Amino acid sequence: MSETMITAARAILAQNDRGTYTVPTKGLYPFQWNWDSCLSALGFGHFDEARAWTEIDTLFDHQWDDGMVPHIIFHKHDDGYFPGPDVWQTGRAVPTTGITQPAVAGFAVRRLFERAKDRDMARTRARALLPKIAAWHDWFFRCRDPEGTGLVAIIHPWESGRDNSVDWDAALGRVPTEGVMPFVRRDTQHANPAHRPTDAQYQRFIWLVQHFRDLGWDNAQLHDASPFRVVDPGFNAILIRACADLAWLAEVLGEETIARAARAQADKGIAAMETLWSAEHGQYLCFDRASGASIQSRSIGGLLATFAPIPQPRARAIAQRIASLGEQAPFLVPSHDPSAPDYDGKRYWRGPVWLIVNYLIADGLAVAGETAVVERIIATSLRLIEQSGFAEYYDPITGEPCGGSSFTWTAAMVIEFLIRDRQAA
């Protein structure tokens, strides 16, 4: 069974491979997405190491001069997606968006490096990426944490990757809609509208893009000028883990200066994560930096925090919380608590299960020694594939496939889970 599944997953990677980058899925997402690429590279790494490195190299070829790595690279014209380059207007030769996405590259590069059979290639490719990833992390702390708290804010829900999470409802509700250009959504022509964000959310997503565009995409201004500034524990955990992994890699490659700075960023971030812990909810919560209030939303963002090297008691509590979610939903891990009034099991990030988040949570909990929950997360992830194929996301109660199909990073995560099992056996 697992061989058949690996073969099917590889076929999806091949189908979405555009030579030097992969699209998340044909139609719905016809370009290169930042965190999709880094996680998809892990799948390629098991059978074509050079291709895996190229995926990340291509992404960093489009890094901005200030260090930012954009969330989408519009390599080729495609009318099937909105908002395209004409909306973003970032003025780049190969157009990109002007916002970023979760910083998984540092983690992915360490993982590719540690597993590499071609050691020479791994050293050369990792060494070339090292200063670029460090520049991206420095950009985060400089531009998205101007007061030096140790934690960065996202300024657009799309940066989190969890576009329509319940976490953003109040903060996004304060974003105006006056002056938003008339537009036609394309996502709802490719996927079931009931699985996607609402029109009211899209109005605000586009208002923010227009606002940043009017400020000339000047990252020295955008943070303070954005009405939407949220500190997401999951997003920060990924960045902190990437800093720790970059520090490890830099040490191995003898790049002491990068190692020292990355270690300091990770340590400061870990200490600051404590400010997001909620004893009442047994998980981390988002913080609304614009209003100065904690966001009382028990989403997966606060569970994903375990991907960072958080204190063991915190990881334990998160493992317990996930086990209790398993009493409500047979498929772990729902992106929002099924008992919450605003849970919606089919609507993108308001309930559905995502294999990439499962992978990151499982990785963090495995390091913390929470093996029973890890095994359960992996087993239910693979059951979803058997039952519903390689979808973008799944209903945690019924297992129904939602969003796009033949999804690259879902396939990559399946390869990761299965090959891990084979290596453990």
Ligand code: DGY
């Ligand atoms: C989309 O278009 O839905 C993406 O999630 C934005 O990155």
